[in-house]
Amino acid sequence: MRSLLSRLWDTKGLARWILLVGLVITVAFIVLAVFAPWIAPYGFDQTKVDGVKFPKVGHASGDHLLGTNDQFFDIWSRVVWGARTALEVVVLSVVFSGVIGVPLGLVTGYVGGWWDRVVVFVMDAIYSFPSLLLAIIFSFLLRGPLGGGIVAAALSLTCVYIPQYFRVVRNTTVTAREATYVEAARALGAKPATIMRKYLFGNVVQSVPVITTLNAADALGTLAALGFLGLGIQPTEASEWGYDLSRALDDAQAGIWWPAVWPGLAIVVLITALTLVGEGLNESLNPALRRRRLRSVVFPRRTPATAKEAS
Amino acid sequence: MSSSRGSLPRYIAIRIVLVIPMMWVLLTLVFFLLRVAPGDPVSASLGGKLSAQALDSRRAQLGLDRPLIVQYLDYLGDAVRFDFGRTISDGQPVLDVVKNQGGATLTLTIGAFLFALLIGVPLGRIAGRYRDSAADAGIRIFGIVTYAAPIFWVGILLVMLVAKLFPSWPTSGIANPFTVFDVPTHTHILLVDAIISGNGVGDVLKHHLLPCFTLGLMLSGVIARLVRVNLIQALKGDYVEAAMARGIPTRRVVNKHAFKNALVPVITVIGLQIALAMAGAVLTERTFNWPGLGNALENYLVNRDYAAVQGLVTFLGIVVVIVSVVVDIITALVDPRVRY
Numbered sequence: 064m065r066s067l068l069s070r071l072w073d074t075k076g077l078a079r080w081i082l083l084v085g086l087v088i089t090v091a092f093i094v095l096a097v098f099a100p101w102i103a104p105y106g107f108d109q110t111k112v113d114g115v116k117f118p119k120v121g122h123a124s125g126d127h128l129l130g131t132n133d134q135f136f137d138i139w140s141r142v143v144w145g146a147r148t149a150l151e152v153v154v155l156s157v158v159f160s161g162v163i164g165v166p167l168g169l170v171t172g173y174v175g176g177w178w179d180r181v182v183v184f185v186m187d188a189i190y191s192f193p194s195l196l197l198a199i200i201f202s203f204l205l206r207g208p209l210g211g212g213i214v215a216a217a218l219s220l221t222c223v224y225i226p227q228y229f230r231v232v233r234n235t236t237v238t239a240r241e242a243t244y245v246e247a248a249r250a251l252g253a254k255p256a257t258i259m260r261k262y263l264f265g266n267v268v269q270s271v272p273v274i275t276t277l278n279a280a281d282a283l284g285t286l287a288a289l290g291f292l293g294l295g296i297q298p299t300e301a302s303e304w305g306y307d308l309s310r311a312l313d314d315a316q317a318g319i320w321w322p323a324v325w326p327g328l329a330i331v332v333l334i335t336a337l338t339l340v341g342e343g344l345n346e347s348l349n350p351a352l353r354r355r356r357l358r359s360v361v362f363p364r365r366t367p368a369t370a371k372e373a374s
Numbered sequence: 375m376s377s378s379r380g381s382l383p384r385y386i387a388i389r390i391v392l393v394i395p396m397m398w399v400l401l402t403l404v405f406f407l408l409r410v411a412p413g414d415p416v417s418a419s420l421g422g423k424l425s426a427q428a429l430d431s432r433r434a435q436l437g438l439d440r441p442l443i444v445q446y447l448d449y450l451g452d453a454v455r456f457d458f459g460r461t462i463s464d465g466q467p468v469l470d471v472v473k474n475q476g477g478a479t480l481t482l483t484i485g486a487f488l489f490a491l492l493i494g495v496p497l498g499r500i501a502g503r504y505r506d507s508a509a510d511a512g513i514r515i516f517g518i519v520t521y522a523a524p525i526f527w528v529g530i531l532l533v534m535l536v537a538k539l540f541p542s543w544p545t546s547g548i549a550n551p552f553t554v555f556d557v558p559t560h561t562h563i564l565l566v567d568a569i570i571s572g573n574g575v576g577d578v579l580k581h582h583l584l585p586c587f588t589l590g591l592m593l594s595g596v597i598a599r600l601v602r603v604n605l606i607q608a609l610k611g612d613y614v615e616a617a618m619a620r621g622i623p624t625r626r627v628v629n630k631h632a633f634k635n636a637l638v639p640v641i642t643v644i645g646l647q648i649a650l651a652m653a654g655a656v657l658t659e660r661t662f663n664w665p666g667l668g669n670a671l672e673n674y675l676v677n678r679d680y681a682a683v684q685g686l687v688t689f690l691g692i693v694v695v696i697v698s699v700v701v702d703i704i705t706a707l708v709d710p711r712v713r714y
Contacts, residue, residue, distance in 0.1 A: 184395065184399060185399055185403075187396075188396055188399035188400050188403065189403065191396070191649065191694065191695070191698070192400065192403075192649065192691055192694065193649040193650070193652045193653045193690070193694060194649070194653065195652075195653030195656065195657075196652065196653060196656075196687060196690060196691075199656075199671075199675065200404075200407055200408070200683070200687060201407075203675055203678075203683065204407065204408070280522070284522075284524060287524050288524065288526070288653070288657055291524070291526050291657060291660065292656070292657070292660060292672055292675075293672075293676065294675065305524070308524070308526060308527055308530065309526075309660075311530065312526075312530060312661065315530045315533050315534050315537075316533055316534070316537050316545060316546070317537075318534065318537065318538060320534055323527070323530045323531070323534070324531075327523075327524065327527030327530070327531070330522075330523075330524055330527065331519065331522050331523045331524070331527070334521075334522035334523075335518055335519065335522040338518055338521065338522060339518075
């Protein structure tokens with residue numbers, strides 16, 4: 064872990080700035096998400112305070128920093144609570160798809176043979192399918208048993224992203240399987256499970272952080288799209304930016320811009336930040352792209368005395 | 375050279391044969407996903423509206439009372455013959471839905487790709503030609519933002535902008551109701567019908583501009599990125615150096631020698647982007663109230679019409695697979711290096 068951090072810190076040039084800017088923005092959103100109850104002035108579905116109803120699509124004011132939308136919600140509060148929803152869904156879906164995709168890729172890549180071919184083929188078929196359509200089908204199906212909550216949304220995204228983890232991990236495993244250290248382990252009589260757990264896993268997970276951040280960015284976009292189509296998280300369950308945008312659609316033509324601008328801006332900024340982190344990680348962890356910040360080497364001054372000693 | 379010429383038909387044949395198992399996996403996936411769903415399709419979409427007896431007869435009518443394996447084989451057989459079943463909620467063949475509303479999606483997507491090329495190729499070319507300049511940095515940021523910005527949000531912003539600057543410009547639908555009434559139906563593609571009859575072409579085109587531009591903007595980022603990278607790579611090539619050494623002006627070298635080679639992968643990416651464009655079209659259609667397949671799909675989703683969703687998704691999946699194969703074949707025809 065420490066070596067990983069120092070490797071990131073020692074990255075040089077543009078990659079370093081890309082990573083830093085992305086990280087700072089992402090952390091800011093995580094802070095919003097974690098401390099939402101303290102940062103947001105109102106609840107995500109609160110429409111009145113002390114019995115007085117909020118104005119409908121009210122302009123920005125002292126009480127409502129970014130105004131209110133057509134459902135009488137305070138937009139700033141919705142944006143802050145939306146960060147929490149986004150964080151929960153993305154973390155859940157990334158963890159789920161990693162937990163399923165990584166071991167599946169590892170075992171499939173190691174075992175090989177016809178099992179490998181079949182799984183690769185199925186995964187490729189899923190992968191070639193438009194991911195939004197797939198997410199639509201899954202959320203459509205999960206709506207019945209799980210309702211329109213965070214878990215249902217996270218699971219429908221999980222199904223979409225498993226193939227991506229699978230692909231990367233399986234491909235690295237296939238190359239690592241033939242390496243000398245694996246052969247040595249096998250010669251020592253290690254069982255396949257041991258080889259996978261002790262030798263291959265550590266090498267294979269190195270590529271996971273990069274896909275994780277890029278997937279997280281993609282998952283956010285898909286979550287918002289599901290919300291926009293009315294298939295995502297229901298407004299009574301949590302605040303979701305995509306859903307708010309779908310509500311803002313009708314008023315947009317009448318020149319009511321504030322319900323549409325802020326949730327959308329939140330999506331764009333967070334996805335951009337995550338993309339920057341992913342690109343930055345890729346450039347600093349990938350040995351082919353990495354450029355290190357090297358400490359400049361200072362030679363001791365050649366004084367006549369040392370020169371004499373040296374000779 | 376002679377051996378590679380001989381292998382082209384073989385390449386095409388392999389590519390076409392590979393489609394069959396791919397389609398099969400896709401169809402199987404769609405079928406079983408939508409069938410393992412709790413509750414059967416009929417009671418999901420019509421439950422509560424009809425008596426239990428009526429529901430049973432509806433099920434029998436749709437063949438849902440037969441064993442699952444029979445239904446599955448039937449579904450596969452029908453899909454091969456381009457029959458995607460009937461919708462439950464309004465009882466029309468899915469193929470009719472495709473015929474009536476597919477045209478709008480088709481013209482939307484084609485227009486979007488035109489815009490994507492018009493925006494993406496010149497931008498990528500500038501960025502690649504003047505690498506690491508301010509223009510390059512700006513275009514790279516444009517690439518990231520077009521990827522990050524949800525297409526419907528961009529659409530809403532454009533609608534607001536247009537509504538403010540040109541209040542009379544249409545921001546919703548595919549044509550005025552009067553135009554639709556005036557244009558006789560021949561091909562079910564409104565734009566083509568309008569051109570045939572000569573009525574309301576301008577109106578239909580006007581309605582196309584904004585949605586096509588929005589979807590095209592989203593697709594242009596990837597194209598700009600790709601043209602940039604390829605141009606940079608092509609400019610490093612020996613043949614470019616040779617051309618420069620011969621004293622050919624830089625502009626000519628970039629235009630005639632490097633740029634053409636940088637464009638070939640764009641064709642491949644258009645194939646890969648079909649899936650992305652499909653998803654984008656669904657969202658664009660909702661944003662602009664566009665009477666296409668995405669809108670139809672959304673309506674059936676709301677009505678919980680499993681049969682219609684299954685049929686439409688199957689159709690879209692088949693389209694994606696076929697288009698990607700066609701694009702692969704075109705790439706192979708254009709670029710002899712691709713064939714194997």
